Amino acid sequence: xxxxxxxxxxxPARTRRPVVGTSTLTRGSGLALxxxxxxxxLLVLIPLAxxxxxxxxxxxxxxxxxxxxxxxxxxxxxTVGSAxxxxxxxxxMGTAIAWVLVRDRFWGKRILDVAIDIPFALPxxxxxxxxxxxxxxxxxxxxxxxxTEMSVRLALAFVTLPFIVRTVQPVLxxxxxxxxEAAASLGAGxxxxxxxxxxxxLVPAIAAGAALSFARxxxxxxxxxxxxxxxxxxxxxxxxxxxSFIEGGNTAAAAALATVMLIVALVVIVAVDVISRRVxxxx
Amino acid sequence: MSIDITGVNKLFxxxxxxxxxxxxxxxxxxxxxxGPSGGGKSTLLRIIAxxxxxxxxxxxxxxxxxxxxxxxxxxxxxxxxxYAVFKHMTVAKxxxxxxxxxxxxxxxxxxxxxxxxxxxxxxxxxHRLPSQLSGGQRQRMALARALAVExxxxxxxxxxxxLDAKVRKELREWLRRLHDEVNVTTVFVTHDQExxxxxxxxxxxxxxxxxxxIGSPDxxxxxxxxxxxxxxxxxxxxxxxxxxxxHDVDVTTAPTLAGAVQGEISRMLRIGFEVRVTVxxxxxxxxxxxxxxxxxxxxxxxxxxxxxxxxxxxATTVPTMAAV
Numbered sequence: 079x080x081x082x083x084x085x086x087x088x089x090p091a092r093t094r095r096p097v098v099g100t101s102t103l104t105r106g107s108g109l110a111l112x113x114x115x116x117x118x119x120l121l122v123l124i125p126l127a128x129x130x131x132x133x134x135x136x137x138x139x140x141x142x143x144x145x146x147x148x149x150x151x152x153x154x155x156x157t158v159g160s161a162x163x164x165x166x167x168x169x170x171m172g173t174a175i176a177w178v179l180v181r182d183r184f185w186g187k188r189i190l191d192v193a194i195d196i197p198f199a200l201p202x203x204x205x206x207x208x209x210x211x212x213x214x215x216x217x218x219x220x221x222x223x224x225x226t227e228m229s230v231r232l233a234l235a236f237v238t239l240p241f242i243v244r245t246v247q248p249v250l251x252x253x254x255x256x257x258x259e260a261a262a263s264l265g266a267g268x269x270x271x272x273x274x275x276x277x278x279x280l281v282p283a284i285a286a287g288a289a290l291s292f293a294r295x296x297x298x299x300x301x302x303x304x305x306x307x308x309x310x311x312x313x314x315x316x317x318x319x320x321x322s323f324i325e326g327g328n329t330a331a332a333a334a335l336a337t338v339m340l341i342v343a344l345v346v347i348v349a350v351d352v353i354s355r356r357v358x359x360x361x
Numbered sequence: 362m363s364i365d366i367t368g369v370n371k372l373f374x375x376x377x378x379x380x381x382x383x384x385x386x387x388x389x390x391x392x393x394x395x396g397p398s399g400g401g402k403s404t405l406l407r408i409i410a411x412x413x414x415x416x417x418x419x420x421x422x423x424x425x426x427x428x429x430x431x432x433x434x435x436x437x438x439x440x441x442x443x444y445a446v447f448k449h450m451t452v453a454k455x456x457x458x459x460x461x462x463x464x465x466x467x468x469x470x471x472x473x474x475x476x477x478x479x480x481x482x483x484x485x486x487x488h489r490l491p492s493q494l495s496g497g498q499r500q501r502m503a504l505a506r507a508l509a510v511e512x513x514x515x516x517x518x519x520x521x522x523x524l525d526a527k528v529r530k531e532l533r534e535w536l537r538r539l540h541d542e543v544n545v546t547t548v549f550v551t552h553d554q555e556x557x558x559x560x561x562x563x564x565x566x567x568x569x570x571x572x573x574x575i576g577s578p579d580x581x582x583x584x585x586x587x588x589x590x591x592x593x594x595x596x597x598x599x600x601x602x603x604x605x606x607x608h609d610v611d612v613t614t615a616p617t618l619a620g621a622v623q624g625e626i627s628r629m630l631r632i633g634f635e636v637r638v639t640v641x642x643x644x645x646x647x648x649x650x651x652x653x654x655x656x657x658x659x660x661x662x663x664x665x666x667x668x669x670x671x672x673x674x675x676a677t678t679v680p681t682m683a684a685v
Contacts, residue, residue, distance in 0.1 A: 263411075
């Protein structure tokens with residue numbers, strides 16, 4: 079490419095140079111892209127396409143009948159509603175925990191810092207057991223939430239706790255302290271500094287964490303099966319519903335519901351991205 | 362006096378950052394706090410701004426006691442070495458920040474921002490983000506932001522420290538002109554003696570947490586209070602137990618003056634118009650002498666030659682405290 083200047087004008091090779099959408103790929107990066115795309119296709123794109131294809135094969139009417147089934151709708155409502163609620167809660171709690179971990183000094187901080195990851199690292203069924211022991215029948219806390227909608231929210235909140243903490247924490251650590259000092263010397267109080275200087279820098283991280291948290295919440299299974307009791311119309315979530323479809327041999331219904339969840343996940347992740355761009359630009 | 366610093370002490374753990382500092386900074390002037398890194402000058406500046414607090418002592422700004430005031434209430438403009446830009450705001454928004462905090466009208470803010478961006482030559486960049494500016498431009502933006510609130514004093518902490526040599530030189534000349542234009546009492550921290558000598562009306566030399574000397578650039582250069590100030594403001598060499606500037610040493614090729622130190626030229630290094638001569642005296646000391654190429658040629662100096670050294674008439678000398 080560097081020899082382009084020395085190339086005679088009438089060399090035929092020049093006509094092969096793409097004019098629109100010039101690619102910057104070299105042979106090495108082309109190979110890397112190829113490997114990455116093959117791997118991504120095998121793992122993600124082909125299985126997802128297969129689900130959509132299975133759904134499509136059943137036709138629109140069948141899809142609509144499965145999705146608008148009352149029990150399915152109840153499961154969808156519970157799952158998406160709880161996931162949204164828990165994610166909103168995490169936005170506040172996760173940011174607050176990250177703030178405390180970065181800005182404050184207290185005894186046991188290192189331990190807390192490590193312990194944050196436990197809900198994430200724990201096998202989900204173990205998490206379910208822990209929750210059952212605390213909130214099940216004869217709860218030592220006096221909170222018998224087993225087999226109620228609260229149990230679903232609790233389990234989701236438990237497993238999604240680390241996401242926003244872990245995305246916000248490094249960004250908060252990287253924030254330059256002199257920026258806040260500059261704002262202070264210009265007359266901004268602590269609340270104004272947080273709202274106009276710190277928050278806009280955190281928003282992309284909060285959004286990334288929220289997307290992860292939501293994605294994890296709508297797909298959660300292990301931690302809530304024990305505690306929620308999987309009661310149709312009450313505590314049955316989508317993943318449980320999909321499993322019972324499959325166990326009943328109704329693959330088409332399972333695929334249809336999976337497709338719906340695929341769309342929900344896409345919509346929410348795109349929405350989170352759009353919101354974070356908007357907020358980060360304002361300031 | 363615009364800023365009065367009285368009896369300020371500051372410890373970080375058991376490190377003495379400032380020790381009984383008393384300085385008065387005159388109104389409307391450009392004052393440099395000069396000293397080596399870690400000497401306490403930045404700490405002093407931050408204490409003036411309220412970003413750090415003194416353990417003991419008082420700060421008064423324009424006659425009001427500011428010792429206990431938070432930074433928000435001191436009405437000082439502060440410019441940081443690493444610009445401290447608000448990354449997510451445009452250049453105009455950055456400059457407008459202090460005015461928005463003060464709840465000025467939209468029209469007034471727009472007018473003032475416009476004016477300031479003109480002052481710092483960034484009008485055409487008003488709608489860019491700071492990341493799209495060069496280091497020098499960012500620092501000019503930071504300066505406009507600090508000036509926007511019409512501060513009583515403008516404090517700059519190594520403002521050109523993160524810039525390359527050429528931009529640094531341009532900006533300090535520009536700062537001098539800007540100061541003559543806006544005339545706000547300005548204090549800047551630097552470890553570069555050339556910068557201080559070129560830009561400042563008054564220089565406060567700070568070392569090891571103590572004020573070594575306060576004076577105009579000429580006073581400091583011509584009448585340094587001690588060997589530290591002498592050594593920090595320019596090159597020094599030692600002749601006959603005195604510190605002296607290398608260009609203030611006269612060289613003769615014959616013993617014409619009484620008290621001249623005899624020695625032998627051990628090394629000559631020519632850099633452009635300048636010749637650096639190292640003379641090894643008979644009592645075993647090395648003396649550095651600089652002179653113009655023309656002068657060296659007129660004397661016919663060469664390595665191994667015997668020469669006699671004396672202090673030039675009117676040369677500044679300071680007794681050596683410790684061996685240099």
